[in-house]
Amino acid sequence: MATSKVIYQGNLRTEATHIQSNNSIITDAPKDNHGKGEAFSPTDLMATSLASCMITIMGIAAQKEGYTSIDGLTAEVTKVMYAEPRRVGEIHIKLIFPKKNYSEKEKKVYENAAHTCPAAKSLHPDLKQIIEFVW
Secondary structure, X not given: OOXXXXXXXXXXXXXXXXXXXXXXXXXXXXXXXXXXOOOOOHHHHHHHHHHXXXXXXXXXXXXXXXXXXXXXXXXEEEEEEEOOOOEEEEEEEEEXXXXXXXXXXXXXXXXXXXXXXXHHHHOOOOOEEXXXXXX
């Protein structure tokens, strides 16, 4: 079964629908690449997906290990584009944890989970993933 369906809406805009849930998102080309920048660009989604994957895997680790909830964990994502060829060259993610007393073991588990999430492992090794953990 397909995961999603993407329809070109014209004017460099797409609508992507998740088949199982029927949730949709819109993408636009960014202003620096002929677009309006009125929604996430496909490369914005790629960078954002990395952060979302990291947080999800950290949440699974918290549940599995019986750690205190990380509800409220925030990620600030910055995508850096390179030229020739045009591509995402760097993704900077600042993971800001809720103020709690995390043990060194918990921190290591969360850091490992972030760095080994499926999205992180699926991206080309030349793409720099710069991750900052704020405890």
